């Protein structure tokens with residue numbers, strides 16, 4: 001019965017949505033981009049309104065409901081300095097999803113990471129049926145799909161355009177993390193084997209990324225929508241890592257807006273409780 005009511009609610013809401021969209025669609029075909037943005041917002045609002053209404057009548061509407069009956073607690077393989085893993089830890093905390101934290105050193109031979117990710121990298125989210133989800137941006141998307149708002153905090157912005165912007169910020173932030181990792185490893189090689197042009201190349205990416213982040217942040221508390229999104233989680237994770245490991249790069253003096261932005265975010269519980277710390281490696285890597 002509840003299932004039927006749920007279907008009925010969704011059908012009625014979809015009909016309302018279609019009816020209201022018709023005139024907007026014809027305006028859109030004349031190329032009025034302002035109105036087409038309006039259509040996106042409208043579509044999004046209906047979707048979000050439909051979700052809790054349908055939920056009143058059914059326990060089957062949410063993929064999470066099915067998930068919860070299948071899964072118990074997820075496990076996250078993480079490393080204490082990892083900015084990629086920190087993105088996932090912050091997201092899990094913001095969404096209030098319980099998880100077991102398995103801290104490893106991904107560079108040591110003892111790491112379990114290769115058993116769960118063919119690329120041998122963490123973070124890896126392991127479900128209790130053994131399925132593993134890896135690559136930080138993919139894990140974040142997976143969590144947003146499986147644990148969506150309004151029941152859980154939504155880290156994706158509400159409109160598609162803003163979602164694309166947030167993902168663009170993530171691309172830059174993750175790319176900066178990659179440059180940091182390359183620089184850290186280069187510095188561990190014997191000094192006569194280190195390449196100055198290589199270090200400068202990676203350094204340019206960091207300064208370029210910092211400039212892009214500074215422009216996106218401006219004097220705002222959050223990059224998009226006046227609330228924490230994927231963009232801030234990604235930006236603050238790389239900045240936090242730079243504070244820990246890239247002390248030669250004095251970005252806080254060059255970009256005081258980023259310093260202020262970061263300090264404010266670091267007060268949030270999900271950030272304060274995941275502050276990066278160094279690890280020591282047992283095995284020789286390079």
Ligand SMILES: N[C@@H](CCC(=O)N[C@@H](CS)C(=O)NCC(=O)O)C(=O)O
Pocket residue numbers: 079081082083084106107119120121122123134135136137174181
């Ligand atoms: N693009 C990956 C990068 C992950 C990554 O590089 N993780 C590091 C730890 S911070 C790692 O596990 N490295 C081991 C390796 O590259 O073999 C993501 O976003 O998850």
